[in-house]
Amino acid sequence: MRLFEVLLVLSCFALLVDLLFIKRSAKKIGLGLGIGSSVILLVQLFVEGYRWQLLLVYIMTALFILIVLFRHSEKMVNLKIGKFLKYSLSSLIVILLVVSTGLSVYLPVFNLPKLDGPEKVGTQTFHFTDQNRDEVLTDDQSDKRELMVQVWYPTENINNNKRDTLFPKDKEMFKKYIQSFSTSLHLPEFVLDYWKYSRTNSYENSEILSSTSPYPLVLLSHGMGTSKVLHASQAENLASYGFIVVTIDHTYSTFATLFPDGRVTDYKKSTTTLDERTKTGNIWTKDVEFVIDQIEKLNSGAIESQFKGKIDLNNLGVMGHSFGGATAFNTTYLDHRVKAGINMDGSLYEVENRDDINKPFMFIRSGSFEDWLANFEIDRNSDDEVTKSLSDELHIMKNVINHGGNVIYVEGTQHFNFTDLQFYSELIKLSGITGDINGKRGSNIVNQYVLDFFNKQLKGTGGNLLQGPSDMYPEVKFIDPEDL
CATH class of the missing domain: 3.40.50.1820 (Alpha/Beta hydrolase fold, catalytic domain)
Structure with missing residues (x-):
């Protein structure tokens, strides 16, 4: 995987962890992750370039960024869902992210091996x-x-x-x-x-x-x-x-x-x-x-x-x-x-x-x-x-x-x-x-x-x-x- 592809996947998982385990009151962490992930997403798309293997990662990252940023808004309704539903959805999301990451690893953007010769x-x-x-x-x-x-x-x-x-x-x-x-x-x-x-x-x-x-x-x-x-x-x-x-x-x-x-x-x-x-x-x-x-x-x-x-x-x-x-x-x-x-x-x-x-x-x-x-x-x-x-x-x-x-x-x-x-x-x-x-x-x-x-x-x-x-x-x- 290319550099910003790796960073994008890591940031996506970091956003998921923030949503699951970090309190809403920790605004600095949430805002930092949201802004940082936004930058990584834009750089990956416009510098390295989009590829279909990461489609699920793109969708999840964009969705998580929105949720993380808006969850600190005073107008944001504090929705509560049961633990079973919460962790079932989280497990499904992790599986989808792993599948998308696996496709990126096993169908990679490859470059030819570096040259051995002097010229x-x-x-x-x-x-x-x-x-x-x-x-x-x-x-x-x-x-x-x-x-x-x-x-x-x-x-x-x-x-x-x-x-x-x-x-x-x-x-x-x-x-x-x-x-x-x-x-x-x-x-x-x-x-x-x-x-x-x-x-x-x-x-x-x-x-x-x-x-x-x-x-x-x-x-x-x-x-x-x-x-x-x-x-x-x-x-x-x-x-x-x-x-x-x-x-x-x-x-x-x-x-x-x-x-x-x-x-x-x-x-x-x-x-x-x-x-x-x-x-x-x-x-x-x-x-x-x-x-x-x-x-x-x-x-x-x-x-x-x-x-x-x-x-x-x-x-x-x-x-x-x-x-x-x-x-x-x-x-x-x-x-x-x-x-x-x-x-x-x-x-x-x-x-x-x-x-x-x-x-x-x-x-x-x-x-x-x-x-x-x-x-x-x-x-x-x-x-x-x-x-x-x-x-x-x-x-x-x-x-x-x-x-x-x-x-x-x-x-x-x-x-x-x-x-x-x-x-x-x-x-x-x-x-x-x-x-x-x-x-x-x-x-x-x-x-x-x-x-x-x-x-x-x-x-x-x-x-x-x-x-x-x-x-x-x-x-x-x-x-x-x-x-x-």
Whole structure:
């Protein structure tokens, strides 16, 4: 909870105590509480901002303020009610206040974790259209493939910009964005309205930090049906350590993608069969390759921007989560410009002729990976298509390890511990899509291993965490090729 939210709840309970236990003759106490609570209520509403979780607290506080102030008026009638009714009403009020406070705690206004790196981070968003590629996910045959990408980079923030909001600042755009999210989640729109208060650690459109050498580049793809917004903290973390990071929204495969003209696209593509996964995977791979083309133009000056000459295209990595992780693997294999890649808990959609990858690669899997391996061993000899694909994937992992790469898993994590979703609410754990590990701890572990990998492969430094188990991160387990 935010500071004035906490103070508001405390003042509300203090007013209730005053009404129940402090005599009417104690005017100074009552007046002090009434005035103080009024100030806290106004500051919370107009500075921090209203949110629906505290509605009961707002109503009770305003009501208690009026009663406390007027109870000292000579014209105030001294009403007497029986103890049973008095304490029954008080108990009901306390229960309602606890419920409202609980909603505020478990559906919090969250900010992304503070940065570990030495640099401040700037961010800028671009809209790219691939004129050479038809959009196959819409009915309009004239549509071309459009992508929204966000660039994260080191900055000095010379202009002292305010920290950027995680979601669109424009009220109309935010409303459209949230409408798409709420429809996908089958929730009323107002439930997500408080997301407008969440902030990143980045500064929008600030100037890139001057450097004697260009910055290595990492492209990041989200999972199927999610969004680049769920990987903002990972992008920020790498940028704070001297990388330029580009997060991609794969249009029509997200909860919502917002375009500059106000259009919001939602999720359209099914990937229930292996054939559908492969077709969609090819679209995503081409998305990443196209974005690399555009970054080359930004760096050369063909597209006017502040990034001219600032990007080290000879040290380019890709990473992704889930379906985006599979895309990172596929792009690393196919595109000669990619030097190294990371797959965060993603099952591969293309395993044919992929076992001879000769570039540095790392698979980071969730805590269920060890159990999955044990269960798969029982079915390894099955002839069905899915089992064969999984067997080929394990063979690829073994080759990655044998060529100097890594396959690790993080105990206590589940699939969405590799995203920022774990910061949105502790209640998400109840769904099982995040594990028992503390969200910030899980995020920090993943960030440290991602950073160490790209430092080694793209900067030629670090790599200590990749050598084997660490006392600092006992949750991380290394897979031996013989286990595969």
